[in-house]
Amino acid sequence: MTHQDELKQLVGKTAVKYIKNNTVVGLGTGSTVKFMVDALGDRVKNEGLSIVGVPTSERTRKQANSLGIKTKGVDEVDHIDLTIDGADQIDKHFQGIKGGGGAHLWEKIVAINSDKNMWIVDESKMADELGSFPLPLEVIPYGSTQLLKRLEEKGYHPQFRIRDGKKVKTDSNNDIIDLHLQRIENPRSLAFDLDQMTGIVEHGLFLNIVDTVIVGREDGPEVLTK
Numbered sequence: 378m379t380h381q382d383e384l385k386q387l388v389g390k391t392a393v394k395y396i397k398n399n400t401v402v403g404l405g406t407g408s409t410v411k412f413m414v415d416a417l418g419d420r421v422k423n424e425g426l427s428i429v430g431v432p433t434s435e436r437t438r439k440q441a442n443s444l445g446i447k448t449k450g451v452d453e454v455d456h457i458d459l460t461i462d463g464a465d466q467i468d469k470h471f472q473g474i475k476g477g478g479g480a481h482l483w484e485k486i487v488a489i490n491s492d493k494n495m496w497i498v499d500e501s502k503m504a505d506e507l508g509s510f511p512l513p514l515e516v517i518p519y520g521s522t523q524l525l526k527r528l529e530e531k532g533y534h535p536q537f538r539i540r541d542g543k544k545v546k547t548d549s550n551n552d553i554i555d556l557h558l559q560r561i562e563n564p565r566s567l568a569f570d571l572d573q574m575t576g577i578v579e580h581g582l583f584l585n586i587v588d589t590v591i592v593g594r595e596d597g598p599e600v601l602t603k
């Protein structure tokens with residue numbers, strides 16, 4: 378395991394201590410969350426912890442079910458107590474970029490329907506400002522090449538996300554366009570602009586969503602609260 382993976386595993390194990398019995402828990406997506414779901418599976422198996430998970434991707438649902446964690450869809454629960462997710466970049470104001478794993482649409486839907494949101498990251502994700510990590514957009518395939526041109530005209534440096542020569546598809550069968558911005562001076566106004574553009578289903582700016590961030594640092598996990 379790499380050192381970065383060790384930090385991810387540590388924050389994953391720390392995060393599951395916050396999960397209470399008989400609660401509904403949003404389960405994020407990504408390599409850090411994968412460690413958290415492993416640790417949650419251990420608590421379910423060893424302590425008899427009873428929770429319902431609301432997964433934010435098919436990947437997470439399959440992993441959770443394989444570990445004996447019960448899951449329901451977001452429309453099958455009446456509330457979500459706590460969602461634990463990863464992030465790609467977090468600034469000092471608790472604003473974040475998500476979607477590196479292509480799941481930010483479902484992640485945002487689960488997050489905004491959760492009483493509390495916690496992000497778990499290794500320290501490489503913390504930044505003074507957002508933007509050096511490309512900002513993901515989930516876009517409707519119909520007209521997406523025209524949309525890419527409009528984004529180019531705005532100077533947003535868009536690129537379709539391609540893997541093995543094919544466009545990456547989300548769990549909702551949409552495409553992903555990444556904006557290679559390098560710097561986001563004003564996340565709020567960028568989010569507003571992207572929200573207005575037809576064809577973009579959701580962008581990966583998560584503003585004013587998270588309450589707690591657990592950062593995996595060399596000297597142990599650091600818990601930051603808003």
Ligand SMILES: O=C(CO)[C@H](O)[C@H](O)COP(=O)(O)O
Pocket residue numbers: 405406407408409410462463464465474475476477478479480481484
């Ligand atoms: O937003 C996400 C997926 O859409 C992930 O939370 C984000 O990409 C972080 O992933 P990882 O823990 O693998 O670094």
